[in-house]
Amino acid sequence: MSNHHLDTVGYWAEPKLLIVEEYAKASAQVLKDQPFIKHIAYIDAFAGAGTHVSKTTGELIHGSPARALAIRPRFTYHHFIEMEGTRARRLRQTNPQPDVTVCQGDCNEILLGEVFPECRYEDFRRPLPAQDQSARGRRRSRDL
């Protein structure tokens, strides 16, 4: 699998990813402790390819999707959205699990049309949305 389409990330990316991971882990535990909640969805609206190249070491590092998938207790479902085709394909290929969907496209449309309807409050379903935006994504997702 070629790495040319991967993001190269600076030194700030790894602490940021750890914060996202710890926040998701604590949230999963709190939500799982509510017996009336039947479904907890992790939603990554700017998912990336799943892997980044560290600018400091040149090594591959896990992105937010892999970190969310490793959390225990496990989320009931994982929705990953990525606009760029090669990144979305890589993420889909590396995550064939039945509780994972990778949608390619603009999260502004996919969240409203496909993902949020799966997380209805009255069905005792709860989402944990993660929005890790690039500058381009921030402009494009201003209505979220």
Ligand SMILES: C[S@@+](CC[C@H](N)C(=O)[O-])C[C@H]1O[C@@H](n2cnc3c(N)ncnc32)[C@H](O)[C@@H]1O
């Ligand atoms: C900073 S990277 C994401 C990194 C990932 N969340 C992580 O931490 O490993 C942002 C990604 O959002 C994607 N993106 C930008 N605008 C988007 C949009 N409107 N909808 C979906 N994806 C978008 C970009 O192609 C890019 O891969």
